[in-house]
Amino acid sequence: MKLSRRRSLRSADGGGSVDSRPIGMFDSGIGGLTVLHECLLAHPHEDFIYLGDTGRFPYGSRSIDELKAYAYQIASHLVGQDIKLLVVACNSATAAALPWLQEHMETAIIGAVHPGAEAAVQTTRSRRLGVMATVATVESGSYPRAVHGLDAGIRVFCQPCPDLASMIQNGDVFSREVVDAVSSYTEPLRQAGVDTVILGSTHYPLAAPMIQRALGKEVALVNSAEEIAREVGEVLERKDIDNNPGRQGDISFFCTGDVESFTEVGARFLQMPLDDVGKVELSELERIVLA
């Protein structure tokens, strides 16, 4: 039996308990680091385990069945590290697998779509909303579903951006190629007259200034990473699984692909050194199948 790191300490005044287990988080690559960044700002006292599935990147062109299998393998792997909460820091994996994953795992799971949809519904005044996302996310219909669950009268314009996450992941964010791609993906949204755009991939906040310039400053951008971090805070508080607020948290990084390039690109985007990135072998993950 696994020994849980959870300690239940009641202070003399009857204050809350302390749960020292880490929060697990995964993405297809480095995009989820935008979520990790927001979580480090909001929850600096928590420990995080981040896994980038770089060996199987990109997720955005994968089928729903592939994404479900990957999400289940990674979720099971992280749950095996005694995490207290799992954050699917990837819109494509969330769109394909979240409810299904929640049905099959014991651990609480937060996904990427709902937090951004909720913020966007609150932000839009014209009720004309744009979504920039991968093909997998757009085809799943997850964003229109989440938005219409909150306000059925909002017009949602989804723009697939097939190669944008790959360009960003390659580390080439400021190239002419990315500027041209952003300009062509934002044009239909400008034509549609949206006043709010959801950055529906965790990679896109890394190009947010460029996207904002292309859309114009009157369009509000919703950064799903910020909204996910806010929801993490709500879950920690409601379930009373916060770590001790007086401590400094720790982060462990893992990837399934090339460790050197993950370390290099990840450090650049997170603006901190990524020490001792561990490798998780795909052969190990692929042995995990739903019984």
Ligand code: DGL
């Ligand atoms: N970060 C992923 C997302 O949020 C997209 C990248 C990919 O295609 O793997 O959808």
